[in-house]
Amino acid sequence: MEKSELDQLRDSYKQAVEEWIQAIRAEESLATADHTVPAVDAWEHAGFTEEEARAKAKQARQDYEDALRKLNFNF
Amino acid sequence: MTTVESRALEHKLSRSPGKVGMMVFASALLVGVIYTILALARDLSSVSTNSVFPYLLLGVALLTALGFEFVNGFHDTANAVATVIYTHSMEPHVAVVWSGIWNFIGVLLSSGAVAFAIITLLPVELILQVGSGAGFSMVFALLLAAIIWNIGTWYLGLPASSSHTMVGSIIGVGIANQLMSTQTNTSGVDWDQALNVGKSLLVSPLTGFIIAATLLLICKTVIKDQRLYEAPAGNEPPPFWIRALLVLTCTGVSFAHGSNDGQKGMGLIMLILVGTVPTAYALNHAVTPAETADFLAVSAQTAQVVSKHVTGSTTLDVPRDELTDYIRTREFTQNTMRALHEDITEIGNEVKEFKLLKNVPADRMGNLRNDMYIVSETLRLVQKSSHSEFTADEKQVLANYKRHIDLATKFIPTWVKIAVALALGLGTMIGWKRIVITVGEKIGKDHLTYGQGAAAEITAMTTIMTADGLGLPVSTTHVLSSGIAGTMAANRTGLQMGTVRNLLLAWVLTLPAAMMLSGFLFWTLRKFF
Numbered sequence: 001m002e003k004s005e006l007d008q009l010r011d012s013y014k015q016a017v018e019e020w021i022q023a024i025r026a027e028e029s030l031a032t033a034d035h036t037v038p039a040v041d042a043w044e045h046a047g048f049t050e051e052e053a054r055a056k057a058k059q060a061r062q063d064y065e066d067a068l069r070k071l072n073f074n075f
Numbered sequence: 076m077t078t079v080e081s082r083a084l085e086h087k088l089s090r091s092p093g094k095v096g097m098m099v100f101a102s103a104l105l106v107g108v109i110y111t112i113l114a115l116a117r118d119l120s121s122v123s124t125n126s127v128f129p130y131l132l133l134g135v136a137l138l139t140a141l142g143f144e145f146v147n148g149f150h151d152t153a154n155a156v157a158t159v160i161y162t163h164s165m166e167p168h169v170a171v172v173w174s175g176i177w178n179f180i181g182v183l184l185s186s187g188a189v190a191f192a193i194i195t196l197l198p199v200e201l202i203l204q205v206g207s208g209a210g211f212s213m214v215f216a217l218l219l220a221a222i223i224w225n226i227g228t229w230y231l232g233l234p235a236s237s238s239h240t241m242v243g244s245i246i247g248v249g250i251a252n253q254l255m256s257t258q259t260n261t262s263g264v265d266w267d268q269a270l271n272v273g274k275s276l277l278v279s280p281l282t283g284f285i286i287a288a289t290l291l292l293i294c295k296t297v298i299k300d301q302r303l304y305e306a307p308a309g310n311e312p313p314p315f316w317i318r319a320l321l322v323l324t325c326t327g328v329s330f331a332h333g334s335n336d337g338q339k340g341m342g343l344i345m346l347i348l349v350g351t352v353p354t355a356y357a358l359n360h361a362v363t364p365a366e367t368a369d370f371l372a373v374s375a376q377t378a379q380v381v382s383k384h385v386t387g388s389t390t391l392d393v394p395r396d397e398l399t400d401y402i403r404t405r406e407f408t409q410n411t412m413r414a415l416h417e418d419i420t421e422i423g424n425e426v427k428e429f430k431l432l433k434n435v436p437a438d439r440m441g442n443l444r445n446d447m448y449i450v451s452e453t454l455r456l457v458q459k460s461s462h463s464e465f466t467a468d469e470k471q472v473l474a475n476y477k478r479h480i481d482l483a484t485k486f487i488p489t490w491v492k493i494a495v496a497l498a499l500g501l502g503t504m505i506g507w508k509r510i511v512i513t514v515g516e517k518i519g520k521d522h523l524t525y526g527q528g529a530a531a532e533i534t535a536m537t538t539i540m541t542a543d544g545l546g547l548p549v550s551t552t553h554v555l556s557s558g559i560a561g562t563m564a565a566n567r568t569g570l571q572m573g574t575v576r577n578l579l580l581a582w583v584l585t586l587p588a589a590m591m592l593s594g595f596l597f598w599t600l601r602k603f604f
Contacts, residue, residue, distance in 0.1 A: 005242065043535035073160055075508060 006071065009064045016053070016060035023053035085181070096172030100500065103179070105498045114490035118355045123437075132211065133351040139218045140347060141498040144340040146225045147237045148178065148502020151336065153236070153510040154555040155328040158528035161515040163312045164321040168281070173322075174329040175503035181333020182341075182496035189335055189486045190342035195452065196245045197346075198252050199402045203445045205350035208444045208604030212597050213248050214347055220244040220593035224585065229375040232517075233581040234508040236550035241339050242273070243589025251594035257602060273586075280582070282538055282555040283531075287558035288565035292531040303529075304520035304566075310422060313525040324532035331539040332551050333499060341487050348491075349444065353437070357444040359435035367431055370479045374423035377476035380469045381416040385409075391489075392419045398449045402456065412464075419452050419476070432483055448485045451477055514556060517574040519563035527566060531558035553582065 013061065026048035032039060105408075119130075156170040165173065194202065199212045221240045228235040295304060303317060313320050347355035362370075386409060391397055399412035401407060425443055429435045433442055454477040457463050467474065481557060515523060535555040556578060563570050 069512070073163075074165060075160065075511075 006064075006065040006067055009060075009067050013057070016057040019036040020050070020053040020057040023050040026050070077360050086568060092412050093214070094448045096169065096176060097412065097504075099116035100172060100179075100504070102288060103230070104497055104501065104595070107493045111243050111490045111494045111497075112131055114488065118488070118490075119352060120356045122352050129351045133347065136211070136214060136347040136351065138342050138493075139215065139342065140344045141494060143218045143222050144223075144337065144495050145502035146222050146229070147328045147336050147340070148175070148254035148499040148511065149506035150225045150229045150234075150237055150502075151332055151551055152503045152507035153514045154332060154506065154551045157514040157555075158523065158532045158559075159325045161178070161526040162318075162321055162525050163307050163310055164318045164528075165325070167511075170325065171504045171507050172209075173332070174325060174473055175500040176501050177329035177331035178337070179496040179500035180395065181335075182337030183333075183492055184191045184497055185334040185338050185341075187341070187487050187493070188285050190338035190345070190487065191481075193245070193339050193342045196242065196249075198249050199399055199452070201248075201252060201448075202346070202448065203399070205346050206353060209252070209601065210346075210350050211598035212604045213252070214350070215600055216248050216251075216344060216593045216597035217241070218343060219596050220247065220589050224589050224594055225395060228338050228581055229506065229509060231577075231581075232513040232578060233475060234514055234552045235585045236338075236552045238261065239582070239585040240589045243586040244593035246586075247590035247593035247595075248597045250590065251597040255598060259483040263314060279538060279542070279550050279559040283534055283554035283557035284564070286538070286561070287531045288536040290534060291526055291562045291565045294530065298526075303523050303526040306468065315466050317525050317529055320529050324529065324536045327536035328532060328551065328555070330540065331502070332386075333496065333537060333549070334418035334601065335539060335542070337412075337492075337495050337499050340498070341491055344491050345487060353441045353444070354525045355536075356488075357440040358432040358435060358447075358483075359483050361486070362483055364431060366479075366482065367426060370483075371423060371427055374419060375471075376424070376522045377472055378416060378419045378423060380465075381412065381419060384412050384464050385416050387413070389413070395446055397447050398453045399438050402452050403459075407457070407460065407463075415450065415453055415457075418446050422446050422450065424481070424532055428505040438448060447480050451480050451484065454480075492559045510589065513574065514559060517554065517571055518559050518564075518578075519568055520571055521563070523559070523565070527559065527562035528582035529563050531555060534558040534561075 022045070027043065028042040030039070030046050033045045105460065122129075152174060156165075156167070159165040159170050160167045192470060204210050205214070217347060221237070222242050224235070224240045224243075225237060255513070256319050290541055293509075300314065307313070313321065345356070345523040391410065391414050394414035394417040397410050398418060401411045422443065425435070426432070454473050457465070458477075463470070519527075532555070535558055536552065538554045539551055560570055562577065
């Protein structure tokens, strides 16, 4: 495993985590004093986006972790 | 050991990952497969049948049984290799090939005690009619259920117990058999045996946790080398002696796993062989004239001992049915004693008539085997029974007779051992990563130290070898996983509770899930067979 590949995986992971953080903040910001159905719908949709971002971050973490295992334990 | 020697070993262990071992194993695989095919062909040459169906059935059943061993191999590799990999004691690809080879050797040198202990858990009437539709449904349901559950837990990276899975499958078939039967005299489950196995499987994880934790604490008190209790720095292997110890325990666990788990498949393969081609496998053709003569003398002595306890003079129509009832119900009556005497005498007469077991005609072979099996099981239960009428000396005579009779029916041809050894060994080398990661990274919160790895693996090896010596099927997986958890607890490094919860859930669910799976499969297969 080349160091550049490892760096790329780490960057992807960091970027995915950043997107996840943004998604959490976006979801949180939609929890307002507006308790109408359209507002709740928008908040819930932001929740789905957050779930997708979380899955992407977890996958990126897994890829990075697998690469580190390959580097350190050779499997 | 000098530094130079130590480095030489290190070099050997780390160079060209597994290539030499893989080539050795590939050669063994080739030779083993050829030998197995030739031996099977030789055995089957004495079988005369116009139908191709028995051979087809035999082929499918054998492949399924070997598939079970293959899956068992890759499901359980982690038990032996996780600690050596995560302590950098061995390069991973070397470790799995090494483990595969020692599993192979373990199977070849196994005693056979566990193989036949597993069979005694099955419903007795299905064992006696293993060549019937019900018998085949039982074998296929057991194997398929075990394969499905093992693959499922492997996919999720959960080190669940293959022994639990097998026992659950057996219980499931027993219950389904009882529920489906319209007759009242069918047996469901040998609960005593199941309970014994259950106790053993329950004790193993506790033993693993406590002993490994204690061992680590003792090491910390006695051995002051701090390197043992710290996470490996970089890719550095542990000090030579601890590395040697870890490689030794990996070897021991692999060997013990082979000699224990390999037998489960062997027992079922023997049932398959007896069911499909009884002429070749119902009785041990390798029994010599000298052993036969010895058996006849022991048989006469045993019949005399049993006759002392028989009262009355009525003759039973089918003594075997009486003994089957005893095995199922455990209720020893005067008729049981009479039936035992009649069956022992009858077996002696038949062996005397044909002089050698291989001379017994095909149409009588199955019957003679069943008589021998039933008498052997009866004697096993009588010996265990607390209210037996026999004296200590008489029990010794019965035990001696049982040893002789088991030689005729409880045998495992060399090719079966080789086929199972290859399947298990090959499985060990494939698909091992998922569970190794769980065991090595996901149980404890910190990296496994050299000392923790050694404590867990020594515990696993000694527990398994002790249980193997006693003929008890023990879960290698539970001992090792809980051993690692024990060392983490002792080290106060903490446990990953999510993994621990999943592990416990899988361990608790394995038995009922395997029961339901095999019961359902048995019910489904009975519609076709």
